[in-house]
Amino acid sequence: MTHAHFLARRKRLLKAIGNGVAVIPTAPEVVRNRDAHYPYRFDSYFWYLTGFPEPEAVVVLVGAQPGKKAKSILFCRDKHAEREIWDGYRYGPKAAKTAFGFDAAYSIEAFDKILPELLVDRDSLWHSIGHDAGWDARISQALNAVRAQTRAGKRAPRAIHDLRAELDAMRLIKDGAELDLMQQAADIASAGHARAMRACRPGMAEYELEAELTYAFRKRGADAHAYTPIVAGGANACVLHYVENDKLLNDHSLVLIDAGCEVRGYAADITRTFPVNGRFTPAQKDVYEIVLAAQDAAFAATAPGQHFMAGHDAAVRVLTQGLIDLKLLSGNLDNLIEKSDFRRFYMHRTGHWLGLDVHDAGEYKTGDAWAVLQPGMTLTVEPGLYIRPGADIPPELAGIGIRIEDDVRVTASGCDVYTSAPKTVAEIEEVMRHD
Template identity: 45%
Template sequence: MNKTHIDVSEYQQRRYRLLAQMPANSVALIPAAKEVTRSRDTEFLFCQDKDFFFLSGFYEPDALLVLIKGDDATTAEQVASNLDSNETILFCRDKDPHAEVWQGRRVGPEDAQSQYGFEHAYGLSELEQVLPMYLNGRQSVYFAQGLQKSFDEMVFAILDILRNGVKQGFVAPTTLCDIRPQLAEMRLIKSAAELDIMRSANQISGNAHQRAMKFCQPGKFEYQVEAEILHEFASNGARTAAYGSIVGGGENATILHYTDNQDVLLDGELLLIDAGAELCGYAADITRTFPVNGKFSEEQATLYNLVLESQIAAINTIKPGSNFALANDAANEVLTRGLHQLGILKGDLEQLIADNACKQYFIHGLGHWLGLDVHDVGDYQMDENRRQLRPFEPGMVMTIEPGIYIDAEADVDERWKGIGIRIEDNILVTEDGHENLTVNAPKTIADIEALMAS
């Protein structure tokens, strides 16, 4: 059974943890996302702002989360024990029977307060009157300046009102701070409930990749394969993909972010699929590459096994205290040695390894953080050489996704041209090593060919 629930108490604790990091007499403002017009009077499917969702679990547009830090509490427990001084407030859309008939039900302030665990909740109709009073007399304001232009304008307008209201006793905050670094650090280490959801998202996504392999055959179109994937997502509780699915056959697989998904699949070519479900806001991100006709050619199998070997080498480095730089070193050495042995890379092997010469054909990063965003927030702690040195900690989740892309114009033997291969899994750092969350998406040649033949 897919796990899709995070308890209200966990969202409350996240708010209290953030408050504990803020200085006394400060306020944080975290806005929800807005609906985006697709065409005239229709909107894109709504996607909540991930920072707002992380702190609230609330999934309506236009809302605003306000966190008030009054005392000098330094732990979530201290914050929770003094909610007279430390408050969490939600502004959300007012109940409106007429609007709800046309656009769907709204939670409303009263139910938002009781169901989502806020100390106070107001309708957006009260925002202009109430919000300035929450900012009045505070020393610092934390918000993500530049994220939403209209929100920035509102905040600065309130600050101007307070600055110009000295005769009325108003005192404007004097310090503006970016809230994103604190939230990024909080989001980087996943809780047990988050990991349960991410395992479920991976299970759904792995089943979708299996379905694509079984469905695929020469003459099908890329968009038909994509439809099978999206159907598997939605049928199992993940209404949307976490990102635009990449379904690229043949030379299309050498285009890293190919999303046209419109060409016919040809006998003898490979199909690269990069697709993951979004479940309860959390992303899976899985890539598999397999033969359209169900059988790898000798050249395809050779390059495929090289990518797989490099991925395994990288994954084997993942444990607490390791880092992306070490994983990159492991993957790059395997790829460079293999490409040199095949004659695709030429020159002195040790120098090629030192130069990361494989990057000529492995042209993207090895991986990234994964969570509420598919390219999730969190500092990689790069050095001056752009090596990602942040030590891994239990609870971090990342992708590992080496690849080889040899386009039709590459200066290589003709038999290697037009081949694009990527293999991507989602890896959790555990107390004593790692856990591969991508457990049910076949990736060995034997398993792929057996599934496609069944």
């Protein structure tokens, strides 16, 4: 991805805001404890428009007016020789302006003084309203500074818009460069899952498999995990957001791994469930094949012109019939779906948007209508079944939790599954062979 991509996005947003001003700050650094920070990760909206990696930065987009061209302005940290000794290279405004293609760049220290000047006689102000109270206050302060000059003939913006509505729509359709980065992340994450399968043995701790993933992700060039990984052995897999990853893996049980990596901000999101000892029991295989068939049904329903929930509806139908076949539910299929009886064993949606955020930006519904799929959209497809132990649950099924998740991009004719970790029973058992 070149800086031309970021420049094109800024130009597109500038056209959308008209005679307005948009303010997009990056994420702050966050203290972990005492004077140690969490690893820095930029704000996704800011990165989408700039590609600028440093904290303490803001981009301001100023729309065109008669006789005045639209412009994009970066505010960032100054060069600081001593801090660079401790913390590393800083671009500084002058170098950042040239390197990242901005029309102007200033010190972040000048932001609160310059912003009111940029707001004078503008129709609208755009920012992420309510996202950060500190930024809401700073922007309100700038607006009030302009309003205080009314008798001098200066007018403040009268309309304030949530910038996320425009940016979410832009981010929902990925361009070729974004899809390439997401493919890189998917390839690395797929290799990590395969490595975890090969390493798995009864008696290992869940965190040992997490370590295998971390090694594979970083070894192959990923920036980091895209989210806190789930490594859930046995009944832990029935806890959807289990992240303790500190229990031992027992023979004859399954382990569910939900883990993905990030490459230049873009996430992969994969879940695989496999037997700790490398061989599915008959009951585990029965449940696994139901979930796999549900995923195939969801893939078939993921295509241009279909609404977002079509894949979920297709998966639910297969899962509910499977629950009938397992004798965990009884009754008419349509009635069971209408009453949502399946939700005892399947309680989440079958997918979500994917991109710079693992649960990416973009509306799922407008009014009563679900979003319609278009080429360039990227999403996950992740059906599951979670059979928590209970008095009415057969012992051979109790504690089985299975989720199978892949990443797909919508194409002109359907969808392309671009994650490739071993998935069928035969593939998993083959990669886990220890002889």
